[in-house]
Amino acid sequence: MPSAKHIHDTLIIGAGFTGLGTAIKLREAGVGDVVIVERSDRVGGTWRDNTYPGIACDIPSLLYSLSFVKNPTWSRAYPSGAEICAHIEELTDQFGLRPMIRFDTEITGLNFDEAPGVWTANTKTRKKFHARTVVLASGPLADHKFPDIRGLDTYRGTKIHSAAWDHDYDFTGKRVGVIGTGASAVQIVPELVETAGFVKVFQRTPGWVLPRVDPPMPAAVQTLFTKVPAAQELARQALYWGHEASAAALVWNTPLSGLVARLGKAHLRRAVGDPWLRRQLTPDFTPGCKRMLVSSDYYPALQRDNCKLIDWPIATLSPPGIRTSDGVEHHLDAIVFATGYDVHLSGPPFPVTGLGGRSLQQEWRDHAEAYKSASAHGYPNLFFMTGPNSGPGHNSLLVYVEGQIEYAVTGITTILRQNLRYLDVRADVQRRYNDRLQRRLAKTTWMSGCTSWYLTPDGFNASMYPGLATQYRRQMRAFRFSDYEAVDARPRALTSSA
Numbered sequence: 001m002p003s004a005k006h007i008h009d010t011l012i013i014g015a016g017f018t019g020l021g022t023a024i025k026l027r028e029a030g031v032g033d034v035v036i037v038e039r040s041d042r043v044g045g046t047w048r049d050n051t052y053p054g055i056a057c058d059i060p061s062l063l064y065s066l067s068f069v070k071n072p073t074w075s076r077a078y079p080s081g082a083e084i085c086a087h088i089e090e091l092t093d094q095f096g097l098r099p100m101i102r103f104d105t106e107i108t109g110l111n112f113d114e115a116p117g118v119w120t121a122n123t124k125t126r127k128k129f130h131a132r133t134v135v136l137a138s139g140p141l142a143d144h145k146f147p148d149i150r151g152l153d154t155y156r157g158t159k160i161h162s163a164a165w166d167h168d169y170d171f172t173g174k175r176v177g178v179i180g181t182g183a184s185a186v187q188i189v190p191e192l193v194e195t196a197g198f199v200k201v202f203q204r205t206p207g208w209v210l211p212r213v214d215p216p217m218p219a220a221v222q223t224l225f226t227k228v229p230a231a232q233e234l235a236r237q238a239l240y241w242g243h244e245a246s247a248a249a250l251v252w253n254t255p256l257s258g259l260v261a262r263l264g265k266a267h268l269r270r271a272v273g274d275p276w277l278r279r280q281l282t283p284d285f286t287p288g289c290k291r292m293l294v295s296s297d298y299y300p301a302l303q304r305d306n307c308k309l310i311d312w313p314i315a316t317l318s319p320p321g322i323r324t325s326d327g328v329e330h331h332l333d334a335i336v337f338a339t340g341y342d343v344h345l346s347g348p349p350f351p352v353t354g355l356g357g358r359s360l361q362q363e364w365r366d367h368a369e370a371y372k373s374a375s376a377h378g379y380p381n382l383f384f385m386t387g388p389n390s391g392p393g394h395n396s397l398l399v400y401v402e403g404q405i406e407y408a409v410t411g412i413t414t415i416l417r418q419n420l421r422y423l424d425v426r427a428d429v430q431r432r433y434n435d436r437l438q439r440r441l442a443k444t445t446w447m448s449g450c451t452s453w454y455l456t457p458d459g460f461n462a463s464m465y466p467g468l469a470t471q472y473r474r475q476m477r478a479f480r481f482s483d484y485e486a487v488d489a490r491p492r493a494l495t496s497s498a
Contacts, residue, residue, distance in 0.1 A: 007118055009033040010412055011131035013348075015101055016045020017088060018385040018401050019137035021066050024095050025409045031416065035129060036097070037121065039106035043092050045139055047084045050184075052165040053191035055081035058183065058294045061217070062232065063239045063396045069094070072225035072232055078214045078294075102129075110134065111353045112380065117421035117487070119381065133412045137385040138348055147179070147339045151317035158334040162188060169334065173197040177322055177330060179314070180338035181207060186293050188338055190301040199307045200330055202314055202322065205451075206281045208264045209293045240469075243395040247468050250288035250394045253445050260287040271299035280311050288393055288445035290452045340453060354379035355424065364388075368462040371430040371483065372475055374407050380422035381415060383408035388462045389437055391454070393446065395469040403476030410479040421487045429483045440466040 009031050012019045015038035026034050042048055057064050061074035064084070069091045075083060092098060109122040121129040144163030146152060152159075160166045162184040176196045178185055181203045192199050225232035249256035264287065272278045281299070283290075302309050312324035321332035347368065352360035358378045370376045373390035374383050385404050392400055415423050441447055441461045446454050454463040465472050 005128070005130050007116075008035050008129065008131040009416055010035075010133045010135060011119065011121055011129050012036040012135045012137055013107055013121070014038065014045060014137035014139060014385075015040075015043040015092075015103075016047070016137065016139060017066065017398060018045070018139065018405070019135070020088065020092060020095075020097055021069070021401065022135050022137060022385070022405050022408060023097055023100060024068070024091075025405050026412065027095075029409050029413050031409075031412060034100055035131070036101045037105040037107060037123070037129060038101055038103050041103045042089075043101070044085045044088050046163075047081050047088065049144075050081055050163050050165075051167070052162045052184065052188055054187035055184075056187060056214075057081075057084060058212075058292075059243075059396045060239050062236045063243065064398060066091075066398055067236070067402060070225075070229065070232055070236075072229070073222045074217050076214055076216055078212065107138075107348075107350050109351045109353070110348075110382075112355060112382070112422075114355055114422070117381065117489075133381045133383070133415055135383050135385060135408055135412075136348055136387075139386055144340075146337055149179075149314060149317055151323075154319055155317040155321070155335065156319045157321065157332055160334060160336050162336065162338040171196045171334065174333040175321075175331060176200070177202060177332040177335045178338055179322075179335060180340070181205070182338065182340065183291055183293060184340070185338035186295040186298040188336060189307070190295075190297040192336070193301045193304045193307050197306060199304075200322075200332070201302065201307065201309050202324075203280070203309055203311045204313070205285075205290075206283050206311075207290055207293045208260070208283050208287045209267060209281075209295055209298060210260075210264060211267050212294045212296045214296075240395070240399065244468055244470060247394040250292065251444055251466065251468075253286050253288075253448055257287050257445065268299065271296075272303065274303070277302070277309065280309055285450035286445045286448045289448050289450040291393075352379065352382070354382075364462075366458075367456065367460045369430065369434045371425045371433050372407065373465070374404055374476070375411070375425040375430075375484075377425050377427045377430045380424035383411060389434075389441075389465050390472070391464045392469060392472075393444075393464055399469045400465070400472055403473040407476040407479060414479070414481065418486075419489045421489050423484045423486050425484050437466065 010026055012022055015036050019036055023034055023036055040048060057079050060077055061079040064079060065071055071087050106124045107121050108124055111120045117132060119131050119134045144161050146161060158169055171192060172195050174196050176192055176199050178189055178199060178201045181201060189201055248254055249260045268278055268281055272281060301307055310324060312326045315323050315325045318329060321330045323329045347360045347364045355378045360379060368388040370384055370388045373387040385401060390400055411423060444466050446461055446464050455461055
């Protein structure tokens, strides 16, 4: 006879910072039966997948880590992608998480069975996982995409996306085009000009660039942080509050926003001598409306003899290269697409089916919304990490992630300890929360007129949190049982009146 299916306490999807951090905190809370599914063969998330030359974090090392898993030996002020990956590998071993992880397991669908209160996860290998609770920790920047540019398939040269770097391709002496001038491009271009014969950078919109101060971490400081953890925590707190203060310039349009603009223009004047190039690189939007860029070598790279900025719009890709709207055809051996990700503003990249057969993708197709970015009405016992409106514009994402982990662990332990069949956020609670959120968002820089991946095509902001990290963390500490409809193991509803 076939054996009964095993039902885990918690299924975590994704083995990056978020998924691993959640597993650590669930274990500390006494949740023993946790399984992590990871589509790759290694941990690391986006830092594992992105290996382009020059990749680094634009948040300082001491702040870009989980507060409960600090790394006292960061080599620089800003960590490289490889060093972040190494840190994630180390914390996986430090906390003994590898036995919990099922590698090479890609989720293809999530379905909730209301009668037993169990989620079923289908996978590409046809293996099924069953769990009372699910933590969706795959992240919004898990999948890259090529842009929708006319003639994309006609180009005969080599196409390389920044999030799927081809390390076998030799750029030496080649004519290379780079499409995009965002966070990835400002790191890639300075590396490419060192080896390529000629680099053309195709810019749609210039961004605000501030200088990057990235000194090596002195050995004495590493030793101090190792022997006196309180010293590292003090340094981390100083960085945290410094970033919090920057919200007054980057989240809301204030006189300090003008100060940031002046700093950006001063950096541009110091770095770029040619007036026409400066004009091409000067943004026309409020600082913070798009993601701020941090680089001290991007502007110098653009002025190298083997580099040229092209700000004419791209009309089409053609067999030999790129044709711009001025009629010029740029012949290129390779094109690097530093064009970002398929940002999952409409939910994860697989179908999620909740109560009564409702579809998350359908409900979020136009405007994604959740309660505190963590729970969505109709999808009980499912907790989102980096869900709708949880993005920071001024501080470390991992600060926000820790708040989400804390909230999910409280919800999961409530379900398990009270033996609830399910816990579903009330529709009216979710609606009131998002009405307030959108009113607050209307006053932020992200809604000041620029176009960014933060917004849906019709201008709805489903990405960013309109406040301080401190405010976000405070709201996530408050898990109110009355905000949810709770159904116990028997078919009767528990009281959930406000």
